[in-house]
Amino acid sequence: MHRTPRWATLLVSVAAAMSFSPLALAQEPPRTGVYLEAAAALSMHKDTVGLRGTDAADGYFNLGASLRLGASLSGLLVGVSAERAAMIDTEGASYFSVFAGDGFQLPNGKRLELAGELGWHGFENVGARGNEDVTSENHVFLPFLGGRVTLTEQRPASRWQQGLFLQVRHDLRQGQVTSNRTMTCSSGVADAPVCTPGDTSTGYFQVGGLSVEIGLELRPVF
Numbered sequence: 326m327h328r329t330p331r332w333a334t335l336l337v338s339v340a341a342a343m344s345f346s347p348l349a350l351a352q353e354p355p356r357t358g359v360y361l362e363a364a365a366a367l368s369m370h371k372d373t374v375g376l377r378g379t380d381a382a383d384g385y386f387n388l389g390a391s392l393r394l395g396a397s398l399s400g401l402l403v404g405v406s407a408e409r410a411a412m413i414d415t416e417g418a419s420y421f422s423v424f425a426g427d428g429f430q431l432p433n434g435k436r437l438e439l440a441g442e443l444g445w446h447g448f449e450n451v452g453a454r455g456n457e458d459v460t461s462e463n464h465v466f467l468p469f470l471g472g473r474v475t476l477t478e479q480r481p482a483s484r485w486q487q488g489l490f491l492q493v494r495h496d497l498r499q500g501q502v503t504s505n506r507t508m509t510c511s512s513g514v515a516d517a518p519v520c521t522p523g524d525t526s527t528g529y530f531q532v533g534g535l536s537v538e539i540g541l542e543l544r545p546v547f
Contacts (some may be wrong), residue, residue: 350464357535359547364490366540371416372496372533373451374509379528382499387418389538395424396544402426402440418536419447420494422471434476438488446496446536452528454502456520460485461505467533475542484545494540499533 375381389411396405403425410418422444422488429437446469450459477488505527510520 330545337515350540357397357399358386358484359394359396360394360486360544362391362544364393364540364542365389365488366393366492367393368418368536368538371535372446373416373448374531374534376529376531378451385416389418389540391420393542393544397428400412400428402428402438403520406442406444407450416451416453417449418457419449422449422469423443426473426475428477433478434510435476438473438475438477440473440475442469442473442492442494444469444471446494448500448502448532450481451502451530451532453508456509457506457526458508458509459504460525463502465500465502465532467498467500469494469496471495474521477542477544486544488542488544490538492539492540494536494538496533496535499512499531502530502532504528504529504530525538 368387368389369384370387371384373382373385387406387409390429391406392407393404393407394398395402404423406420406422408420408423410449422442424440424442426440431437445466448463448465448467451463451465453459469495471492473492475488475490477486479486506525508520508522508524508526510522
């Protein structure tokens, strides 16, 4: 029997609690309009595992940037999102999704938004690490389900909103990737490990799992 992920249960519980909280009483009408949101986030991934003698990955971090085009309709949120994670001595990631949610007004102009997300998670350059570059394309796209909690603040007489968000995504299935790698060596680094330029290796990976992000966003509502 398929079990509901813990993070999904947590998001449902938060939504239920907020819907009955006195803080959820609107103090001013939510802004209605289209918005374009830019965000930067730190991501933690637990979605790549080594297979067949390949070193297992315990998880890795990277930095991501995203754009979300959405509409706020009296508090209801709908839209599309695209995100790209920077590759810093590790594999890259991309996300393309649609989202929908609702918001609750808090004191002092703040607002709590809960949104669900469905889309595709792209794995890129799987197996890249340190001074080993992937020499063959090994992109894989998997469907994912996600949830996002955002705390925003809207300043009076301004269309700009700033916010802090926590986002959890889980791939709905897994895939396997073969990674052909070639070693490159930097020079002039004191106490650098022994490195042989041009050495090749092959890794085998299972991809698909959990990603968690925390970040900052900025959006104008038109």
